[in-house]
Amino acid sequence: MKKLPPSEFAKLSEKTRLVLAGRDPTDSYGFVNTPIVRGSTVVYPNTDDFMVRKARYSYGTQGNPTIDALLAAIDTMEGGAGSVVVPSGLMACTLPLLANLEAGDHLLVTDSVYRPTRSFCDKILPRYGVEVTYYDPAIGGDIASLFKPNTKVVWTEAPGSQTFEMQDIPAIVAACHARDILVMMDNTWATPLFFRAHDFGVDISVQAGTKYFGGHSDVLIGTISARTPELYKRLRETWETIGVIIAPEDAFLTLRGIRTMKLRLAEQMPAGIEMARWLAARPEVARVMHPALPDDPGHAIWKRDFTGASSLFAIELKPVSMKAVGAMLDGLTLFGIGASWGGYESLVLPFDCASYRTATRPSHAGPTIRFHIGLEDLADLKADLEAGFARLRAAA
Numbered sequence: 001m002k003k004l005p006p007s008e009f010a011k012l013s014e015k016t017r018l019v020l021a022g023r024d025p026t027d028s029y030g031f032v033n034t035p036i037v038r039g040s041t042v043v044y045p046n047t048d049d050f051m052v053r054k055a056r057y058s059y060g061t062q063g064n065p066t067i068d069a070l071l072a073a074i075d076t077m078e079g080g081a082g083s084v085v086v087p088s089g090l091m092a093c094t095l096p097l098l099a100n101l102e103a104g105d106h107l108l109v110t111d112s113v114y115r116p117t118r119s120f121c122d123k124i125l126p127r128y129g130v131e132v133t134y135y136d137p138a139i140g141g142d143i144a145s146l147f148k149p150n151t152k153v154v155w156t157e158a159p160g161s162q163t164f165e166m167q168d169i170p171a172i173v174a175a176c177h178a179r180d181i182l183v184m185m186d187n188t189w190a191t192p193l194f195f196r197a198h199d200f201g202v203d204i205s206v207q208a209g210t211k212y213f214g215g216h217s218d219v220l221i222g223t224i225s226a227r228t229p230e231l232y233k234r235l236r237e238t239w240e241t242i243g244v245i246i247a248p249e250d251a252f253l254t255l256r257g258i259r260t261m262k263l264r265l266a267e268q269m270p271a272g273i274e275m276a277r278w279l280a281a282r283p284e285v286a287r288v289m290h291p292a293l294p295d296d297p298g299h300a301i302w303k304r305d306f307t308g309a310s311s312l313f314a315i316e317l318k319p320v321s322m323k324a325v326g327a328m329l330d331g332l333t334l335f336g337i338g339a340s341w342g343g344y345e346s347l348v349l350p351f352d353c354a355s356y357r358t359a360t361r362p363s364h365a366g367p368t369i370r371f372h373i374g375l376e377d378l379a380d381l382k383a384d385l386e387a388g389f390a391r392l393r394a395a396a
């Protein structure tokens with residue numbers, strides 16, 4: 001194995017680049033993986049070098065070889081000008097907003113945004129003089145009607161958290177770029193493997209790497225990729241100045257997850273679609289929210305822009321009591337009841353987004369439930385749910 005020059009590396013297929021990115025055995029004593037480098041202090045050979053910080057790494061908060069190995073893998077997937085990694089997916093949402101907004105600016109945020117990102121926009125940004133407006137995720141190019149002279153950033157997330165509305169990203173980007181407004185996207189659901197956000201003009205692409213990148217529910221991490229060198233410079237400067245370094249073990253685990261992410265998603269995408277179809281045919285289910293299903297309102301956009309789907313989706317049950325929902329979910333043996341997703345295991349959670357949405361009112365007659373499909377056998381998962389539906393009917 002020989003390290004390829006960047007121009008040769010770039011010509012390889014994505015599948016091969018995900019195996020090679022960020023490792024050079026000649027630089028790691030011959031071992032396959034870039035090792036975990038722990039450290040705060042970097043020592044210099046002499047005073048002159050220290051005075052000008054003449055070294056590949058200058059101090060632990062400015063990065064280290066394990067983190068750089070992860071960044072190489074992120075850059076090859078995202079295709080941006082550069083990226084940074086932070087200790088959670090939530091911080092991957094908040095840091096680019098901090099980096100690019102200032103007092104007096106106006107921010108537009110999709111009403112379907114991940115709820116903790118919304119809390120940041122509601123609780124922290126106004127303290128720094130930033131005005132926030134929520135918009136209908138289906139707005140498309142009409143986003144321009146909400147622009148103010150001080151609008152600086154439009155935040156997108158597609159499909160949206162919990163309710164899975166698709167967004168017309170190309171139309172939003174066109175409207176924003178005509179006015180020098182930045183477009184940021186939480187692209188965790190599709191991952192850069194199924195939606196290369198920068199190729200569609202998105203300026204800042206965010207991943208909760210906690211999900212499919214890590215893939216094993218054992219790491220919290222966020223990644224932020226910038227489309228242009230200027231945006232990357234600002235992002236990196238903010239990252240260094242704030243001091244949000246991640247533990248090298250987390251970088252190592254995330255990189256290890258990335259090596260097999262394509263394989264996991266190749267298994268989980270059809271499993272998620274098959275489970276969504278199976279649920280859609282159940283008499284207890286009123287509606288399935290999954291953009292890869294042909295009758296989903298976001299299907300045309302999904303088909304046009306995305307090359308795949310992850311295994312997270314939601315359903316609306318026909319009207320039934322929460323007690324019955326509890327009876328269904330509490331007795332499941334394979335599905336865990338819990339937040340987060342993107343790991344190898346199946347998860348389920350009840351949710352109600354009607355209480356906090358402000359620009360749109362999702363109309364659910366019955367309770368809503370989110371599913372994440374893992375790597376278990378689908379027949380086993382269906383049997384688990386089949387028994388759950390029997391409990392639901394019995395408790396109704």
Ligand SMILES: Cc1ncc(COP(=O)(O)O)c(C=O)c1O
Pocket residue numbers: 088089090091093114161186188189208209210220221222339340341
């Ligand atoms: C869409 C989305 N973005 C961001 C996050 C935040 O990731 P983390 O849990 O790593 O903070 C989540 C977590 O569930 C999420 O679902």
